[in-house]
Amino acid sequence: MKRTVAEINQKIKDGDVVVMTAEELIPYVQxxxxxxxxxxxxVVTTGTFGAMCSSGAFLNFGHxxxxxxxxxxxxxxxxxxTGIAAxxxxxxxTELKTDDHAExxxxxxxxxxxxxxxxRLKAASSGSDCYPRKDIDTFISLNTINQAYLFNPRxxxxxYAAGTNxxxxxxxxxxxKLLPGYGNVTYSSAGQLSxxxxxxxxxxxxxxxxxxxxxxxGYVAWEGTQFRTNVETKFGAPMGGARNVATIGDLRDMxxxxxxxxxxxxxxxxxxxxxxxxxxxLDEEVLKAAAVSNExxxxxxxxxxxxxRNRKPIKHVSYAELxxxxxxxxxxxxxxxxxxxYLKARQIAETLAERIENGEFLLTEPVAPLPxxxxxxxxxxxxxxxxx
Amino acid sequence: MAKKKFMLGFSPAIVNExxxxxxxxxxxxxxxxxxxxxxxxxxxxxxxxxxKASNIKEAVKYLxxxxxxxxxxxxxxxxxxxxxxxxxxxxxxxxxEALTVDRTSWKxxxxxxxxxxxGMCIDACPPGAIKFRI
Numbered sequence: 424m425k426r427t428v429a430e431i432n433q434k435i436k437d438g439d440v441v442v443m444t445a446e447e448l449i450p451y452v453q454x455x456x457x458x459x460x461x462x463x464x465x466v467v468t469t470g471t472f473g474a475m476c477s478s479g480a481f482l483n484f485g486h487x488x489x490x491x492x493x494x495x496x497x498x499x500x501x502x503x504x505t506g507i508a509a510x511x512x513x514x515x516x517t518e519l520k521t522d523d524h525a526e527x528x529x530x531x532x533x534x535x536x537x538x539x540x541x542x543r544l545k546a547a548s549s550g551s552d553c554y555p556r557k558d559i560d561t562f563i564s565l566n567t568i569n570q571a572y573l574f575n576p577r578x579x580x581x582x583y584a585a586g587t588n589x590x591x592x593x594x595x596x597x598x599x600k601l602l603p604g605y606g607n608v609t610y611s612s613a614g615q616l617s618x619x620x621x622x623x624x625x626x627x628x629x630x631x632x633x634x635x636x637x638x639x640x641g642y643v644a645w646e647g648t649q650f651r652t653n654v655e656t657k658f659g660a661p662m663g664g665a666r667n668v669a670t671i672g673d674l675r676d677m678x679x680x681x682x683x684x685x686x687x688x689x690x691x692x693x694x695x696x697x698x699x700x701x702x703x704x705l706d707e708e709v710l711k712a713a714a715v716s717n718e719x720x721x722x723x724x725x726x727x728x729x730x731x732r733n734r735k736p737i738k739h740v741s742y743a744e745l746x747x748x749x750x751x752x753x754x755x756x757x758x759x760x761x762x763x764x765y766l767k768a769r770q771i772a773e774t775l776a777e778r779i780e781n782g783e784f785l786l787t788e789p790v791a792p793l794p795x796x797x798x799x800x801x802x803x804x805x806x807x808x809x810x811x
Numbered sequence: 812m813a814k815k816k817f818m819l820g821f822s823p824a825i826v827n828e829x830x831x832x833x834x835x836x837x838x839x840x841x842x843x844x845x846x847x848x849x850x851x852x853x854x855x856x857x858x859x860x861x862x863k864a865s866n867i868k869e870a871v872k873y874l875x876x877x878x879x880x881x882x883x884x885x886x887x888x889x890x891x892x893x894x895x896x897x898x899x900x901x902x903x904x905x906x907x908e909a910l911t912v913d914r915t916s917w918k919x920x921x922x923x924x925x926x927x928x929x930g931m932c933i934d935a936c937p938p939g940a941i942k943f944r945i
Contacts, residue, residue: 450907595934599900599935599937609903686939694936746914764896765917766897766916767917
């Protein structure tokens with residue numbers, strides 16, 4: 424059985440495409456078999472809604488009268504990067520409000536913009552002949568701003584470690600609150616619904632792939648930062664953080680339902696973002712990979728009290744175990760918590776399936792593939808000579 | 812028999828009173844202290860009280876007369892349903908399983924009956940959906 428993206432798109436236009444969410448596909452393949460399912464199903468949709476720190480928005484404010492070349496910009500008192508053209512800025516999700524106790528940041532600004540709220544823009548400049556203005560204090564919203572789009576360097580991680588804590592004090596981490604003495608385990612991936620886990624070698628995903636992003640439509644822009652392929656696999660899927668994608672999409676299409684600011688006390692601010700990927704079932708191999716279940720997907724359990732980049736996993740556990748609410752660690756039952764919302768992951772996969780069925784969302788062929796062989800480099804303290 | 816939860820507030824003038832002892836001895840109440848805090852500016856006691864409804868009523872009257880601030884706790888913690896993403900971060904943090912996730916709908920539920928107002932979930936909730944009512 425072979426199928427092309429063009430054939431699938433024709434079926435979408437004709438209104439007879441067969442779409443299933445990755446969750447629905449699992450029991451279907453178990454009862455009907457791979458061969459039959461591959462014949463029947465054209466597209467499998469996936470979804471995830473989790474903390475994605477490496478996210479942010481490019482904003483172009485439009486020019487003021489007289490014009491200003493902004494050199495310092497804050498949005499609701501959160502600094503934005505403006506070392507680009509006059510009225511361009513980038514607001515990063517984890518940037519914190521000045522004089523704040525790490526509770527409000529760029530992610531909140533982004534969420535407020537997506538919610539249609541007004542955000543206070545303050546900018547300062549030293550002034551120049553072509554940009555005489557030295558400061559501006561005004562309000563912007565998605566209705567009045569010239570352009571605003573998310574451009575996220577790292578989204579939809581293909582699997583991620585689960586966190587625990589062997590120490591005697593509570594740890595406040597980007598994996599949430601980790602209780603002392605292996606008091607709990609937190610994990611992040613949506614497992615059997617997670618986009619890149621369902622096409623583990625990225626056969627159908629590449630630069631230009633159209634995706635669900637924050638409630639609207641987005642695209643894969645590039646490989647994500649810290650993209651790596653050299654991760655041990657089981658049932659074809661990596662057993663730890665591996666590939667990920669840089670994404671781009673217009674903020675105006677997005678919804679606060681799928682763009683949510685998070686505060687992680689003791690760590691900072693992050694952005695929970697909904698990402699969904701449609702997988703065109705090109706052949707049986709693609710279908711087989713998309714039908715892998717939580718019982719066959721594994722995460723390493725990492726002790727976050729070890730403050731080193733070389734942490735060895737305590738063990739690997741399946742997403743079925745993690746989702747059951749407790750796992751076994753050193754002969755003791757430890758309760759688990761998910762950082763990402765499975766409810767929203769499911770809603771994303773279902774919404775994407777509906778959009779495809781309604782002919783509102785066509786599939787894409789990658790413009791270029793993402794790397795097939797890549798490891799992630801480290802940072803060392805080196806002399807000028809050693810660095811080259 | 813009835814079970815109720817109360818928060819008691821003490822001024823510095825009465826921190827030396829053996830209030831819990833009186834509640835046990837005079838009103839035959841089973842007291843489970845959930846949280847206690849005594850400082851120079853006064854104190855706060857969070858407790859679960861188990862006993863005859865009429866005795867609990869009398870005990871509250873006694874506390875009022877003794878100038879102890881009494882507040883019955885009904886819904887101590889509030890979960891903002893619009894803000895909650897149902898991720899479940901609070902679930903493994905809650906020591907009494909007042910916060911649980913339904914493994915079919917994958918929604919997180921809050922059970923006020925079980926809650927002991929320990930506050931562990933408040934700073935564990937990334938979208939900030941859980942707040943103290945007190």
